[in-house]
Amino acid sequence: MSPRSASVNEERRRRSRERLLQATVDLVAERGYEATTLTDIADRAGSARGLVSYYFPGKRQLFQSAVHRLMHQTLEAALTREPRTEDGQELMARAIDAVLGLAADSPVVMRAHMAGVLQAEGFVQCPEQQRLSVLLSETVTRYGSPDVEADYPLLRALLMGAVFAVLMPGAPMPARRLRAELFQRYGLAWEYGVPPDGEPSGGTGQEDSPLQWAKSLK
Numbered sequence: 001m002s003p004r005s006a007s008v009n010e011e012r013r014r015r016s017r018e019r020l021l022q023a024t025v026d027l028v029a030e031r032g033y034e035a036t037t038l039t040d041i042a043d044r045a046g047s048a049r050g051l052v053s054y055y056f057p058g059k060r061q062l063f064q065s066a067v068h069r070l071m072h073q074t075l076e077a078a079l080t081r082e083p084r085t086e087d088g089q090e091l092m093a094r095a096i097d098a099v100l101g102l103a104a105d106s107p108v109v110m111r112a113h114m115a116g117v118l119q120a121e122g123f124v125q126c127p128e129q130q131r132l133s134v135l136l137s138e139t140v141t142r143y144g145s146p147d148v149e150a151d152y153p154l155l156r157a158l159l160m161g162a163v164f165a166v167l168m169p170g171a172p173m174p175a176r177r178l179r180a181e182l183f184q185r186y187g188l189a190w191e192y193g194v195p196p197d198g199e200p201s202g203g204t205g206q207e208d209s210p211l212q213w214a215k216s217l218k
Contacts (some may be wrong), residue, residue: 005093007166008066016055017055020041020062023042024063024066025067026044045192060116067130068129072132072135074099075098075132079094079139092192094138095136100175101194110163114163122154140152
């Protein structure tokens with residue numbers, strides 16, 4: 001039997017890594033971060049335990065990469081959904097709704113992620129995080145920012161702050177209210193993105209003043 005080509009081996013490694021990342025998100029959502037072990041993850045992914053250490057230096061790094069993958073997949077799906085658009089305001093609205101939606105759809109995972117980022121090991125740089133960064137930067141660019149290098153980290157901070165506020169134990173803020181604040185800051189009509197009480201739009205609905213609908217939520 002002839003040896004596998006480099007491209008075949010690379011694809012096998014990619015798929016193996018993807019299975020580990022997906023298994024991590026699934027198990028943490030089911031059991032919580034502390035109750036999920038690396039052995040559990042390897043078993044769920046159908047991989048040898050040693051492969052986890054081959055791809056990731058530890059559980060926290062694996063988990064952060066898994067969450068960044070979840071985030072960039074969710075964001076990419078929102079930005080490219082039908083109807084496709086190049087409208088910068090609609091894309092910004094979709095990005096905000098996608099990230100806020102993760103707090104509602106994956107609260108256990110996102111709460112554990114926020115806690116990990118605030119711990120001593122800090123923020124993990126990985127290919128999944130880099131992909132998320134590219135998507136957010138492109139969104140800021142299409143929105144029309146004159147200074148993407150300054151506005152991208154601000155958007156990232158605002159989105160993560162909103163997720164943290166939604167998931168704050170004992171004192172959560174309503175996602176609807178946070179959406180209103182973010183939409184007002186970026187001058188977006190409430191009908192853009194995925195309105196809480198309506199169908200997803202293509203960014204062509206009747207635009208109300210951001211101040212008007214923000215006041216209506218008070």
